[in-house]
Amino acid sequence: MAFFSFLSRKSESARLPFRTDIHCHILPGVDDGSPDVETSVELVKRMRNWGLDRIIATPHITEATFPNTPDVLDPALHELEDALKNAGVDVDLSRASENRIDDFFRAELAAGQITTFPNRYILVENSFIQEPWQLDQFLFDLKIQGYNPIMAHPERFHYYFEEHPERYDQLHRAGVLFQVNVLSLAGGYTKKEKRTAEKLIEKGYVDFLGTDLHNFRHADVIDAYLTTKDARRHFDALENRLLNDKVFI
Ligand SMILES: [Fe+2]
DSSP states (O other), X not given: OHHHHHHHHHHHHTSOSXXXXXXXXXXXXXXXXXXXXXXXXHHHXXXXXXTOOEEEEOOEEBTXXXXXXXXXXXXXXXXXXXXXXHTTOOOEEEEOOEEESSHHHHHHHHXXXXXXXXXXXXXXXOOSSSOOTTHHHHHHHHHHTTOEEEEEOGGGOHIIIIIXXXXXXXHHHTTOEEEEEHHHHTTSSOHHHHHHHHHHHHHTOOOEEEOOBOSHHHHHHHHHHHTSHHHXXXXXXXXXXXXXXXXXX
């Protein structure tokens, strides 16, 4: 009996504490994530093993590198849907995008070319170099227009955690939701991102977790992390706090 309960505890610990991923790069050939549909199917299988059954793919939309539009992204989504069906992988797949705050995104949004999450939740991303110009005003304007902005991986922006950690308080208090990467908690970047992500948990600022899965290396990092005491500690602290499975109903 004890043996079986150990086994079930072990399999539970290898799962993510949510079933809906709102941040991943698994659409084939559209950004720096999965290069082809075969890779995409294998990545989705890994995600299913973590207990995910609803996946919202969020390919990059960035002016400088991936100026993606629906006529590129939607066929990639349908290609993956067909391949998953043929492979017998049962998952609720849809797409939105991870939107770098730049002029291209502003124009696409104004033109109605941005697919949001349900309930007008929208994933936005700062530049990694510096905070976008007039960020607070932009986020405020989004809210006025009825969007619910979710900031992608705030723990990864060095100009916040090294120079202006008070920005986390300001932005979260202003109603911007924070999505932290599982990869940050796993130590998949550097110790600084991990420590910052843990601080955001302590402050109660983590509204969503996302995998930000791009490739098999990321999947291996997450697999290894899910068996650790760190993961259990993080997930215990986040219990009943995550919105991943709540806001898309
Ligand atoms: Fe991403």
